[in-house]
Amino acid sequence: MFHRNARLTVHGRRLLIDRVRSGRPVAHVAAEMGISRPTAHKWIRRWRSEGESGLIDRSSRPHTTPHRTAAATEAQVCRLRQDRKLGPARLGPILGLPASTVHRILTRHGLNRLAFLDRPTGQVIRRYERGRPGELIHVDVKKLGRIPDGGGHKVLGRQAGRARRSNVGFDYVHSAVDDHSRLAYSEIHGDEKATTCADFLRRAAAFFTASGIDRIERVLTDNAWPYRKSFAWRHALADLGAAAKLTRPYRPQTNGKVERFNRTLLDEWAYLRPYTSNDERTQALADFLHTYNHHRCHTALAGHPPISRVNNPVGQYT
Known part of the structure; x- marks a missing residue:
């Protein structure tokens, strides 16, 4: 999904590559297309190393998140949510975490809505679906x-x-x-x-x-x-x-x-x-x-x- 002010789409990046391959200077092509020279060189590098797939937008999610909440803490948040049915504002002070962090953890594990849980047991409700039409x-x-x-x-x-x-x-x-x-x-x-x-x-x-x-x-x-x-x-x-x-x-x-x-x-x-x-x-x-x-x-x-x-x-x- 491109933002509304994006200068280049996938088609525009292909056009950039074609013009540069025809022998024209990168600086001239970048000026024509309304982008900076570093941006033009970035897409050229991606195309040379990855081919056509390098011109497609990537996720902006980082490869590593070293400051992410520890798995043991996340498990404790989920256990309290299922056992006591409390929301982020109540769970945060109990565990010493910001309410926003608790909410992100619950969302990550599919526990952010009580409607997703079986109220007596706290187990996540599993929706079933048969594998082919006519089976049921x-x-x-x-x-x-x-x-x-x-x-x-x-x-x-x-x-x-x-x-x-x-x-x-x-x-x-x-x-x-x-x-x-x-x-x-x-x-x-x-x-x-x-x-x-x-x-x-x-x-x-x-x-x-x-x-x-x-x-x-x-x-x-x-x-x-x-x-x-x-x-x-x-x-x-x-x-x-x-x-x-x-x-x-x-x-x-x-x-x-x-x-x-x-x-x-x-x-x-x-x-x-x-x-x-x-x-x-x-x-x-x-x-x-x-x-x-x-x-x-x-x-x-x-x-x-x-x-x-x-x-x-x-x-x-x-």
């Missing part, structure tokens, strides 16, 4: 109140909207998310019965196949009855050649990718704007899914959309 699919259902014709409380106000909500019922948003790529598929149904869940899984599998995921190996769900006891769900898994996998009871973190997708679903679709009818909200789901899968930047995928991970799978655990 997360499935879940999100229950949403239906919107009466003419709009609910977000359109009419809380009092008027509450009076119209009686007996409008609920929508059940069934979602499936690929663990590796985060590619998502959702449908809206009027219930979460076993046959509905099973039919949804078959259509989700067809969607993943059309998107480039050839086979679903495992399907992860919570412990709801349709996923544990129903024959329809078992038959659907058998048709796909997939194995069933259940989360531990009362542990939604295990199914976290679809749980996080549900939050995104609410923020960027269901509650994005006031809808005047339930049909209007339902119709907006397709546009949201296309944007999510093909255009929305995903922080867990280095800023790329999920479809890019399907086309170029990369195994990693973060």
Whole structure:
């Protein structure tokens, strides 16, 4: 990344080398390009010793840091952080270190936010990710109140909207998310019965196949009855050649990718704007899914959309 006042980019350095190689004096070329002679000679030396790679910017980080905090002290900072959950302002006086130094140490070891830790044990929470698309699919259902014709409380106000909500019922948003790529598929149904869940899984599998995921190996769900006891769900898994996998009871973190997708679903679709009818909200789901899968930047995928991970799978655990 070049700063805004940089005289030379990589292209400019190549141009400098070309002009000097043509036989022109270094001082004249430097004056033309608005740089000093020492700067010009620096890039010429790098090019002669390293070739084209010498013209690329390097990190300004020093090769050695002799005054860095001792490893034993850093270990003590990390241990106190995990045991006592204290911040830099509290840990600094205990250890005789500036709070800024403690903060740098915690950041270096990934302990600078308490949200990164499991509060009872103090252990760093490890995010898992399967190595290839289709290895594990997360499935879940999100229950949403239906919107009466003419709009609910977000359109009419809380009092008027509450009076119209009686007996409008609920929508059940069934979602499936690929663990590796985060590619998502959702449908809206009027219930979460076993046959509905099973039919949804078959259509989700067809969607993943059309998107480039050839086979679903495992399907992860919570412990709801349709996923544990129903024959329809078992038959659907058998048709796909997939194995069933259940989360531990009362542990939604295990199914976290679809749980996080549900939050995104609410923020960027269901509650994005006031809808005047339930049909209007339902119709907006397709546009949201296309944007999510093909255009929305995903922080867990280095800023790329999920479809890019399907086309170029990369195994990693973060």
